[in-house]
Amino acid sequence: MPELPEVETTRRGIEPALVGRRTLDLLVRKRQLRWPIAPGVEAAVRGQIVRGVDRRAKYLLLRFDTGTAIVHLGMSGSLRLLPAQTPPRPHDHWDLRLETGMCLRYHDPRRFGSLHFTARDPREHPLLARLAAEPLSAEFDADALFAATRGRKVAIKSLLMNSRIVVGVGNIYASEALFRAGVHPALPGARVTRAQARALTGAIKQVLAAAIRTGGTTLRDYVDASGAPGHFRRKLAVYERTGKPCRRCGSPIARRTLGQRATYWCPACQRR
């Protein structure tokens, strides 16, 4: 599901309704997500004022005075703001109910998402501690990507999706960024040149920013906090466009599996 643009769109959508508001409680309908929701989370967030809604990589961080709730949407998760009395649909696994009468409702058919709570600095949480730089930060630049790819035999596309190298880039935007940079997805990391690293960092920043501007990409499940789909799908150059003409040169878009993930590229525009 959600890659960085979809998570950021969700963050922006839920923030105004949450910050400064007090929670009533957390209603858990299904604890078995990717990891079971720990039994203490309800008590930790009950009756607390939301101090901030942040994002780190694809994690959403709800800050309270008692600590931080860490939410991941997995492959099929979404968060919506709804009146608390709205009847739950299948796969609505938890509600964070607010004193305002609204609730933040977590929906996730595949249950690859998660909900954690930490009383400590969330940056020290095991899920977040070893993450690389944010792609839209100045810290992620050509030098950083070039250095991270040295000595790596795996395909550059797999490295772009590796959260120890850069976070937030998933299967859609990895293919899209490689197309924009004119780099072949199967190029081994070690063979990426400095110029290609520069093109790739630029392309990643560009494509993620452009996707955020249109509310992200909806393929199947993803909706934003108000239930609306994202519109970046229309702008996708290669993802799920097998056999269709390249928007730049007209050649048919190719597809293959790399690192067990579907990968799309233009064989004419991306020659290594």
Place this chain on the structure above:
DNA sequence: CAACGGACCTGCCTGC
């Protein structure tokens, strides 16, 4: 370490 395959789960689509 790096690389790789498997695991977690449901829904939807295709083809026999």
Place this chain on the structure above:
DNA sequence: TGCAGGCAGGTCCGTT
């Protein structure tokens, strides 16, 4: 119509 198989936006974990 039914059923098996494959596929889907993520990422952790165990094995080599």
